[in-house]
Amino acid sequence: MSDVIWDIMKEHLDEAEFLVETWSNCVDSPKFSYAKLRAGPEERLLAHLEGLRIGGPSVVQRLLLPALSELDDDEFRSAAVCLAILHGAGVEACEQLLASFDQAEAVGHRGLVRGFSLSQRDGLVPWLGRDLDRLGPQVLASRLRIFAAHRVNAGQQLIAWLGAEDLNLQRAAAQLARHTGAPSALRLLHPMMQHEDDALRWAAIESGLIRGQMPAWLAVPREAFSRGRWQREALGWLAMLGDASVHQRLLAALRDTPTPALVWAAGLSGRPAAVDLALELLEEPRLARLAGEVVCAVAGLRDDEPDHWLDRGVRVGEAPEDGLPPLDRDDLDQAVIQSGDDKLRLPNPDALRFWWAQRRGQFDPQLRYSNGAALDLPALARSLAVVPTRRRHPLALELAARSTGRAQIATWALMGAQHRQIQDVFARLAFADFQRGLGLSVGS
Structure with missing residues (x-):
């Protein structure tokens, strides 16, 4: 390729990095709706990823794969490189990406988690799930966080992960539990709802709320009225349910x-x-x-x-x-x-x-x-389409809980992926009651 083309490829990668960061801000913003984000930063991001894909294998070998060794200090660069490889590279390059992911640390590792979580490559989840038994707890925990982003139902596998000794792995497993209805796994969340670790305790409570576990609801007032780390989220759940x-x-x-x-x-x-x-x-x-x-x-x-x-x-x-x-x-x-x-x-x-x-x-x-209409399923669907992105997250959480986990929309996913999820959810779910709620026991 000519020097001019390489300059263009580098610009594509630089712009992809910028747009991953921009998108990450816009997905939790009072300024952007679902449609505005999809037609703006997301469309531009995908266009730059496509530009890198069109560059072919030489771009992967000479630009993207070498960048994997320079990722530890730049989260959004890491995410952009990860997305670009997963968007258009072959199996061998993806295997090198996965090897780098399993070895990465700190900021670069977080960026790769972000990239894997946002990617919509066909076969991604089975590929990431093929070798879980050989992974150490830290790497496995990162894989589970990616599975949670992709709404993976891990079923009975969760039992071993929830019972692990590693705290970080327990946190990730508790977060992933919101996507399973397996009673034996969900029961393991109950003692975690009293755990001294803030992150584990809240992951267990929130997954329990989504799956209709009463011990989770009983744990919410403590979090809501204690001025702790999760107070705002807990007060939100009291308001929603x-x-x-x-x-x-x-x-x-x-x-x-x-x-x-x-x-x-x-x-x-x-x-x-x-x-x-x-x-x-x-x-x-x-x-x-x-x-x-x-x-x-x-x-x-x-x-x-x-x-x-x-x-x-x-x-x-x-x-x-x-x-x-x-x-x-x-x-x-x-x-x-x-x-x-x-x-x-x-x-x-x-x-x-x-x-x-x-x-x-x-x-x-x-x-x-919600947004001027009595809150029911159609009103919630309309709100998801028009309200600012920061208000879509609690709407989706309430929908998940009101459906006991049967209708979950990943509002931190790319808007194109969300569009498919929304179509699927509202095709399957005919009714959810948003007007009735739960009470609190005396002294809560």
């Missing part, structure tokens, strides 16, 4: 001691009363953006109506209270790839209160809502 009395308790706690975690949970409750309370927090600098998101999540307020918002979200290097940036500094390309609470738009309090006052009577206080 709790009954009206649980929602009243969450909103009372928010009224007494407003925190970002409780505002997030209020939005997941779907209750019109959560909107009422959120409107009281619109002048709170620390909570205003999240409170505005509650109005969107429950009542269906659009985040692209300029009159309702004072800025486009905080930029890197700006404090939340800085408000609307000057027009000459309004770099949309930078703004849209950010994620996190501060990247939410700052609401206009008077405008939001007027908007809600006109619509409040249309909402039944006894029902839960």
Whole structure:
């Protein structure tokens, strides 16, 4: 190949690295929907991977495989190289990739896990599962995390992994357990829900919630009201699966001691009363953006109506209270790839209160809502298609739990893969009740 072509191939790889990072930010962002992410960063990423594939075996041998020895300090470079090899290389090159994966450490290893998790190469899962018995616990744990990303049902194999002595392997197995319905394996999660290790305990609880294990639900209040590492996630689960009395308790706690975690949970409750309370927090600098998101999540307020918002979200290097940036500094390309609470738009309090006052009577206080519609299976499907990507994750988790694990959508997968999953899930699942919930025992 000419020098010009090699320059192009290197540019393809550099751009793929950039777009893996961009995609990873956009998949948990208040700025991107499913469609916008698929038609933007994801389409560009796939185009650069295809450009590398078209380069043929010489690109694999001279550019991609040599890069495997330089991966330990760059997670997104590792992911891009992994994706490029899996996208178009032959079996021998893929075997070299797998050997590097089994030997890699630290940041480079995380990048390869990311790449394997995102790849949609045919036969990937059976290939990764063919030699599990010979692997050490750390490498095996990484394989299990990839299997979890691909929604693999490991069945009875989980029993040995959940009973392993290695803590990291137990964590990965507990995470993978959400994709199996094997009662003997799920029972092994129960003691893990009390484990002193935060990561293992939460993986067991969340898998148990998805699979309808009552001990998992009983463990959630401890996590939700202890100010621990998983408090925000646990409060979210109370909001998603709790009954009206649980929602009243969450909103009372928010009224007494407003925190970002409780505002997030209020939005997941779907209750019109959560909107009422959120409107009281619109002048709170620390909570205003999240409170505005509650109005969107429950009542269906659009985040692209300029009159309702004072800025486009905080930029890197700006404090939340800085408000609307000057027009000459309004770099949309930078703004849209950010994620996190501060990247939410700052609401206009008077405008939001007027908007809600006109619509409040249309909402039944006894029902839960998503994006302005009473929450049922069709409403959830519509929400998955239109809400910002950061709000799709809890929707998918609630769907998984409401279906006791039968309907799981991997919202951290490439959008093309998610499209197929969504079509499959909603073709199979005719009904799920999103209005009834679970109560908490006295003293929880």
